[in-house]
Amino acid sequence: MFNFSVTTHRQVLNKVNSISLAALLAFSACSSNAPTKAERAQNEATKRIIDAAASTRLTNLVSYDMGESRDREILSLTPVKVGADYYAANLKGVVYRFVPSTTVDQAKASKMPSFLKLAQATYSPQWQYNVKKGIIAGVSANATVATVITREAKLLALDVQTGQVKWENQLTTISYAPTLMTNDLVVCYTIDGLLTAYNSSDGQLKWKVRVSKEDDLQLRGQASPVLYDSDTVLVNATNGRLIAVDLATGVLKWEHRVSFSTKRKDIDRMIDVIGEPLLYHNQLYSVSYQGKMTAIDLLGQRQNWQIDASSLTSMATSLGQLYEVESDGVIRAIDLKTGDVQWTCDIFKGQLLSNPVVVGGLLVVGSHSGNLYSLSPSDGKFIGRNKVNGSISKLQMTDQQLLLISGSGIFSVWQATSK
Template sequence: MNRKYKIPFALTVLTLALVGCSTNKIKVAEVKPNPLPKLEQAQSLVPVFSQSVASTTSADPLRLQLDAENGVIYTVDPKGEMAAYQGKRRLWQKQVSKQGLTAGVNAADGIVVAGNSKGQLFALDQQTGEQKWVAQLTGAILAPSLIQAGRVVTVSNDGTVYAHNAETGQLVWTYNLPNVQFSLRGMAAPVALDSRTVLIASANAYVYALDIVTGVPRMQRRVAISEGRSDIQRLNDIDGDPVVAGQFLVTTSYQGQVTVLDLASQQVIWSEDASSTKRPEVAGNGVFVSTADGKIAAYEITSGQALWENDSLLNRRLSNPVLFGQYLVVGDLDGVLHLIDPSSGQLVGRSKTNGEVRSLRVIDNQLYVATQKGALSVWQNR
């Protein structure tokens, strides 16, 4: 049996930070986060919803995101609960798994789904919270599923892609990604390319396009390379979700590149060195990336020309960036939501939540935030 070793991201960064050694001692470079820059006349966001759930391990980058559909907010608790809220009123709350939950939540087609480290995928009725079905996968579930075209597509920790019938939970098809010996503990979520195609990004720096109904592969393309002398230095995972922007596919990779692929020709238009485990953001003609060392960079989408770079938040363990109204927003290890002018890269404001920001999403013109300490919140612009 092939075995794949998942390496916590924090341990990998620590390993790569080794600066010298002898037979008696290993010296580790001390990396301190930049202090918060001073701002004049700082802008801020307005919180409209908040809910506290259990915290997660600081070294484990779990994707416990919020989701919303038809005005209802769905939350997930790492201790195994899922809940639904309309405004601040709780519609239902259900204990789903005694083994906890490690990925979710995703809501569509009348169901809401989440998974756990035991490979169990749970689907609940959106209106009542009653369990509709449970499916058993062969590996831990570390990233949210995609619900589309009557399918629930999920990638397990062992590199198997599953598609279940959204109504019944019956297994429809599976697809096995190539085995890699080492990878970061994290995984990109499945992403819709179109109504019939799902994109799967993997730890071998490839992106696969699969027919969402049948599982038949339509494309596979390598989008990043990494060089190094050791297995850890050659890690090249795509843990940030790919982004489809018209004819372009934008990806980031750890110790690799930010890459733009032309979907029609399946050719890479450009790539620039940038190590990132976070989903990039695409808005207008800009590609925005938060890097593993805390830089935020913007590129022109058709040429790859660097538009600006902001290094004032170095080593603050930045989240994925999102465009929210007139601001680019990124979260950090202290729960600070940084507001950035997307045209210049200048910091123009901030707001504060509790705990390291793990997930940012914009749904229906509202910002959805989830943190490592279990602070789930929704924000709007002033």
């Protein structure tokens, strides 16, 4: 059972209350009816099936212990791959760059634990930098700098070659979302609704624009800005709106309301959109908590369809379907063109799950209990599981590899092997 809590960050949140996702689910569970005897029996039977499931085709390529983190806050930390290298961080404030050991100074490498084999090459930390104040969001990187956001609401840019601070900026407040990085810009979305762009080379302010107002009550989580094309940044604002901003100038291009609420209580009216929008063939898909899933044709600037949904994560796509994890742990497949539900998997109902990803023909979600669950993308049938040390809040996909940082501070890389 998760503890329900509302935390006030007095110095940097300006008295804005943020609710952890785990706490919110616990509150929802306490408010619902207790399961019947038949439902409890079904839940126990389902648990036995999951516990007995064999490991899947997912292979753990890389595993590195970066030190224990705090489960409830690991949501903000995501590893990233740039070229052949990986960047990761823990909440204590240590940032790592991992590179093939053939490019690492062997004297330095001998003092650090080495990586497991990855594509027949050994990876080791090229450098590690201790921010000391703790990190609340990151890591993002391009060819020159890696960025993180600290608990003191500072945006730090580290030189990717040396691991030293290249520049830093004090933000208006914190951000739970990793920055968007282009070759030239670093774009940051803070919880007070400001979208701000800085020059990647020196940290000079390029532009800033307010895309949403500061809410009195919001979830502890945010969607990172995403790049639609070379000229446009998209951001899922916490107020249920999708905003498009000109990348060069910060000028608002257009906005769509993707969710709304008719409830009366504050906690019931929360329609935060904290998952990144999904772009697919000039179609944009967005989902909110206690709100809607919306499909928008970006070329025609029109809404294709909208259905009821409540999700705390980003979505994935394959086989002409959207894959969505509902806030109660139910997984759904939605037809991309019509919005019709194709299948539903409820064997993980009641669990706190990560965002879904598709890797090597498997639909994979992570759990707070430390499992990577694999399902069939075509029909949602449960295939098996892989155990991870620590809770899993977010999965990152790149180059057909699955990257994650667990609640125990383990950075790992997974890949699906051939059938």
